[in-house]
Amino acid sequence: MQRRDSRTTASCGRRRRSLGVWSGLGLLAWSACKALGAWQGALVASAGLCAGAAAREYFLSFDSHGLAAIHTVFLGVLLVWLVGRAERLHVWQLALVAIVAGAVSAAPVSSERPFLYWPLLPMLGTSALLFWRTRRLEHLRVLGVAGAISVFALVGGHMLAHAMQERHWLEVPLGVVFAPASSLVSNVVLGLTSYLFLGGGYFFGGAIGFQGITVFISGVLILCALAGLVSQIARHVKAAPVAPVAYDATQARRFAYVGFWAMCLLSTTAAYVLSNAPVDVTTSRYVLPGYIAIGALLPVLAARNRRCRAAVVAGVCLFALIASYQIVREPSVTAAPPGAWPTPQQANALVRWARKEHVTYGYASYWVAADLTWLSYFKLDIYPVYRCAVPTLPSATLCRFNEQRISSWYTPKPGPTRSMLVVDPAEAVLVPGPDPGMGKPSSFHGTDGLAVYVYPYDIASHINLGE
Numbered sequence: 001m002q003r004r005d006s007r008t009t010a011s012c013g014r015r016r017r018s019l020g021v022w023s024g025l026g027l028l029a030w031s032a033c034k035a036l037g038a039w040q041g042a043l044v045a046s047a048g049l050c051a052g053a054a055a056r057e058y059f060l061s062f063d064s065h066g067l068a069a070i071h072t073v074f075l076g077v078l079l080v081w082l083v084g085r086a087e088r089l090h091v092w093q094l095a096l097v098a099i100v101a102g103a104v105s106a107a108p109v110s111s112e113r114p115f116l117y118w119p120l121l122p123m124l125g126t127s128a129l130l131f132w133r134t135r136r137l138e139h140l141r142v143l144g145v146a147g148a149i150s151v152f153a154l155v156g157g158h159m160l161a162h163a164m165q166e167r168h169w170l171e172v173p174l175g176v177v178f179a180p181a182s183s184l185v186s187n188v189v190l191g192l193t194s195y196l197f198l199g200g201g202y203f204f205g206g207a208i209g210f211q212g213i214t215v216f217i218s219g220v221l222i223l224c225a226l227a228g229l230v231s232q233i234a235r236h237v238k239a240a241p242v243a244p245v246a247y248d249a250t251q252a253r254r255f256a257y258v259g260f261w262a263m264c265l266l267s268t269t270a271a272y273v274l275s276n277a278p279v280d281v282t283t284s285r286y287v288l289p290g291y292i293a294i295g296a297l298l299p300v301l302a303a304r305n306r307r308c309r310a311a312v313v314a315g316v317c318l319f320a321l322i323a324s325y326q327i328v329r330e331p332s333v334t335a336a337p338p339g340a341w342p343t344p345q346q347a348n349a350l351v352r353w354a355r356k357e358h359v360t361y362g363y364a365s366y367w368v369a370a371d372l373t374w375l376s377y378f379k380l381d382i383y384p385v386y387r388c389a390v391p392t393l394p395s396a397t398l399c400r401f402n403e404q405r406i407s408s409w410y411t412p413k414p415g416p417t418r419s420m421l422v423v424d425p426a427e428a429v430l431v432p433g434p435d436p437g438m439g440k441p442s443s444f445h446g447t448d449g450l451a452v453y454v455y456p457y458d459i460a461s462h463i464n465l466g467e
Contacts, residue, residue, distance in 0.1 A: 021059045024070040025049070028296060031080040035250075035257035040299035043316065047295035050320035052200025052218070053327050058285045068112040069288035071105065075119040075149070076260045076296075079126065082145060083256040084249055087138035098145045102152020109157025110164070113176055117271040118289040120150045122263035130255055135244040139252065167406075179276050187273045194272070194284030196222055198291045199319075200326045202281055211329070214322045221319050225294055228301045228308075233262050236300075258300055265293035342368055342424065346448040347375035353445055354380055354420065357454050362420035363463070365430035366401055372422065382422060383409040386430045388464055397435055399464045412461040418442075419459045423451040438462045 025048040033041025051059070058064040078101060086094070108115045127146040131139040179187055196202045201219030206212040236258075247255060268290035272278060277286050302312035350372060354360065361381040364372065369382040376382075384401035398421075400410045421434050421441075434441065434453050441453040 021066070021070060024073040027077045028073050028292070031077040031257060032296065032299060034084065035080050035253040036299050036303075040302070043299050043302065043312070044296055046316050046320065047298050048292075050316070050323040051291075051295075052198055052323055054200065054284065055198040055288070055291055056327070058198070058288055064285045065112060065114070065288055066285075068108040068115055068118065069292060071108050071115075072119040072264065072289040073292060075101070075105065075123055076257075076264070079123055079142075079146065079260055080253050080257050082142050083130070083139070083252050086141045086145070089141075094141060094145050095148070098148035099152060102149045103156060105149065105153035106156030106160055109153050110160040114268070114271055114277075114286055115157075116154075117267040118264060120153065121267050122260050124150055125263050126256055126259035129259055130247075130252065133240075133243045133245055133255070134247050134252070136247075142256075177276050179274055179278075183276070183278075184273070187275075187278045190278035190280070190283075191269055191273045191287065192223070192226075193281055194278070194287050195226065195291060195294070197281040197284045198288070200323055214325060218319060218322050218326075221315050222294070224315070225298065225301065229262075229265070229294065229297050232301050232304055233258075233297075235304075258297065261293040261296040265290050265297070268293070341426070342371040342375060342450070343448075344375050346450055347372050347380075349447045350422070350450065350452065351376050351379050353447055353452065357418065357420075357443060357445075359418045359420050359454055362422055362452075363398070363431075363459055364422035365424065365427040366403075368422060368424045368427050368431075385463060387432060397437070397464055398431070398459075398462070410460045410463050410465060412458040416456075417458050419455055419457070421453045421455070421459055423453070425449065425451075435462060 025045060028048065029041045029045035032044040059066040059069065078097075082097065089097075105115075105120075109120075112118075123146045124143075127139070127143040131143045193202060193204065196219045199218055199222045201215055201217075201222045203212060203216040203219045206215055268287050272287050272290075277283055298312055298316065302309040354362075360379075361383070363369065363385045364382050365386060366384040369384040372380060372382045384405070385398045386401060388397045388399040421431075421438075423431055423433055433451070438455060438459065442456045443454045445452045445454075
């Protein structure tokens with residue numbers, strides 16, 4: 001029964017994340033349809049459906065910025081909707097839109113540093129440009145709402161972050177700084193290869209064979225789309241008539257849609273390239289909104305002439321076929337080999353044994369702790385630790401995990417209690433075993449490949465807090 005519950009829980013989690021992704025894709029296609037036309041909306045939906053394995057994996061995960069990227073879509077869609085309705089909405093309705101959207105956006109602002117560059121700056125920049133182009137009152141109202149959303153989001157996000165810091169939920173800054181001049185060229189290369197990786201077109205170092213050729217074709221299609229979009233957007237900017245211009249509702253929506261996603265692509269890529277965020281292709285999660293922008297702007301490239309339209313349609317169809325083949329062949333680009341991470345069976349066995357030992361919490365290496373907590377459906381709370389890298393401490397001393405932590409995890413609980421240390425051989429480099437200074441465990445059990453040590457006190461009293 002417990003195995004069935006674990007699988008059901010994981011399945012429900014995947015359904016919720018999938019619902020968010022498909023809802024975001026549907027809203028993006030709707031906004032393209034309203035701004036550009038029905039055929040263009042279908043093209044955007046098709047491009048989104050054939051995302052590469054890496055992009056799908058990041059979008060469907062909670063900890064790879066997928067939710068913030070979907071939120072970027074939400075604000076882009078809201079801008080297109082607002083441009084078409086600002087003239088008909090009362091001031092109190094506009095204020096309500098700003099408050100609700102700003103409050104909802106406070107959460108990603110508090111935890112996602114790139115969120116300022118992903119949707120907020122593009123939304124403000126597009127609104128300001130639209131008003132400057134038309135000098136119309138309804139577009140000034142759009143700019144006011146965009147500004148209010150940004151203010152509410154930034155203020156609310158900083159208040160939320162401060163509240164979490166006060167409760168010791170966030171303590172270690174990410175340390176994102178401007179990239180040194182010597183890294184700019186490599187960052188530009190990483191920026192391009194990150195888009196290739198997200199779309200399943202990272203062919204560098206791959207074998208030359210059928211699989212390698214399909215990856216190469218995907219990469220060439222992505223590079224062609226990027227180059228074509230940059231050229232087409234530059235042509236639009238150069239050919240734009242002198243302001244002010246008289247835009248009707250359809251033209252204004254088109255300007256808002258194209259302007260938002262063009263600025264999103266520019267600001268996301270620039271923030272990535274000019275910072276120390278690029279490390280390797282796995283940091284491509286920081287350009288997820290830019291990858292969305294490429295698909296959202298394909299109709300702009302197709303509108304150039306009939307030849308471009310045919311080329312874009314053929315390219316999307318070919319890309320979709322290759323992406324489908326890649327996903328069937330390799331569903332996950334970050335999948336670990338069997339036995340590398342805890343399984344639902346191990347989590348269920350640990351839950352059963354912990355109940356017999358009257359233990360509800362413990363410690364393990366970072367990924368083991370996260371997986372066991374989720375896979376046990378929070379029947380067990382496993383907190384992250386690792387072997388300290390301090391020369392003055394014994395080599396077996398355990399330290400608290402610094403990147404994501406809550407201080408109460410490492411605060412010893414008063415009174416009689418029991419806790420456990422879970423050691424996974426696959427993570428032995430991080431947690432090789434118990435610290436001899438912790439004394440003799442009251443019991444030991446090997447649970448489906450996991451070594452579990454139970455102590456008659458809270459292990460937190462022996463965890464070093466200084467590292």
